[in-house]
Amino acid sequence: MRRSHYYALGLLAVAVILVSAILLNPNSDFTGSDDGGGEVIGEVEPEYQPWFQNVWEPSGELQTLFFTLQAAIGALIIGYFLGSNKVQKERREG
Amino acid sequence: MHVMEGFLPWEWALFWTLAAAPFVAYGFLIIRRILREDPNQRTMLALSGAFIFVMSSFKLPSVTGSSSHPTGTGFSTMFFGVGVTSVMSLIVLIFQALLLAHGGFTTMGANVFSMGVAGPFVAYLAFKTMTKAGVRTPIKVFITVFLAGMVTYITTAVQLALAYGPFADSLLSFLAVFAVTQIPLGIVEGILFTIFVDYLERARPDLTEKAFPRRVKDEA
Numbered sequence: 001m002r003r004s005h006y007y008a009l010g011l012l013a014v015a016v017i018l019v020s021a022i023l024l025n026p027n028s029d030f031t032g033s034d035d036g037g038g039e040v041i042g043e044v045e046p047e048y049q050p051w052f053q054n055v056w057e058p059s060g061e062l063q064t065l066f067f068t069l070q071a072a073i074g075a076l077i078i079g080y081f082l083g084s085n086k087v088q089k090e091r092r093e094g
Numbered sequence: 095m096h097v098m099e100g101f102l103p104w105e106w107a108l109f110w111t112l113a114a115a116p117f118v119a120y121g122f123l124i125i126r127r128i129l130r131e132d133p134n135q136r137t138m139l140a141l142s143g144a145f146i147f148v149m150s151s152f153k154l155p156s157v158t159g160s161s162s163h164p165t166g167t168g169f170s171t172m173f174f175g176v177g178v179t180s181v182m183s184l185i186v187l188i189f190q191a192l193l194l195a196h197g198g199f200t201t202m203g204a205n206v207f208s209m210g211v212a213g214p215f216v217a218y219l220a221f222k223t224m225t226k227a228g229v230r231t232p233i234k235v236f237i238t239v240f241l242a243g244m245v246t247y248i249t250t251a252v253q254l255a256l257a258y259g260p261f262a263d264s265l266l267s268f269l270a271v272f273a274v275t276q277i278p279l280g281i282v283e284g285i286l287f288t289i290f291v292d293y294l295e296r297a298r299p300d301l302t303e304k305a306f307p308r309r310v311k312d313e314a
Binding site for chain 1 (some may be wrong): 101115126141186190258288292304
């Protein structure tokens with residue numbers, strides 16, 4: 001197998017895992033295992049009260065925006081690196 | 095893997111903060127040295143941080159129903175070790191605590207310890223051991239990345255179980271919530287980084303050779 005085939009196979013596996021995760025949980029509300037942790041605390045020690053609240057909690061929409069922003073910052077840096085790599089390679093060869 | 099704001103008794107919050115602090119301080123020193131001395135490494139530093147940003151924003155539903163996200167710390171761990179990774183984690187965790195109400199400032203120490211210290215520490219040991227044993231690069235990368243994520247979640251479970259006893263019972267409950275949802279994500283993360291490191295090794299061997307020295311054995 002060529003290298004690109006391995007890559008394709010790997011990405012296919014990633015896609016399968018992600019899609020099946022979504023398909024298996026049609027009702028997932030994306031609340032996160034963090035909240036799951038809080039629920040377990042509620043079961044183990046029902047009288048526990050958090051002693052500090054988040055300084056500021058954004059609304060759902062804003063939260064999505066900031067999550068996207070976070071990914072975008074990272075993706076921008078990675079994309080810049082890949083692009084500059086390609087340009088350098090073309091300069092060397094051409 | 096975050097412990098939510100206010101969800102650790104203050105004694106434990108203080109304990110984990112003190113435990114994480116030396117690693118972060120050490121990481122700052124290393125980053126300062128890298129920025130001064132080695133522009134090539136600067137690129138890798140930026141990439142390491144970028145991957146942690148992207149990966150930890152990937153909130154995906156996992157098979158057991160709750161959703162969760164990978165940590166992305168494996169890459170930084172392989173190239174820079176524990177100190178630098180703890181600084182990167184601190185930056186992302188501040189971003190998330192401030193803007194996303196995800197994690198929090200009272201639990202910052204505990205979260206930096208699990209994501210930036212414990213996970214990378216175990217992963218780094220495994221990475222070095224596998225390098226010595228001559229394990230091939232793709233397998234080595236996959237296992238290192240997988241461990242960095244898994245150990246982070248296991249550590250979070252331990253931290254919560256220590257605070258909310260009895261230890262054994264609650265450890266199991268917390269592990270069930272955190273670690274198990276994390277396995278598929280660990281595999282996803284492992285595959286993605288394996289592909290990226292493979293690409294990097296061929297496209298920019300100058301960047302990878304410090305962590306993956308070229309040897310005749312690897313060429314075969």
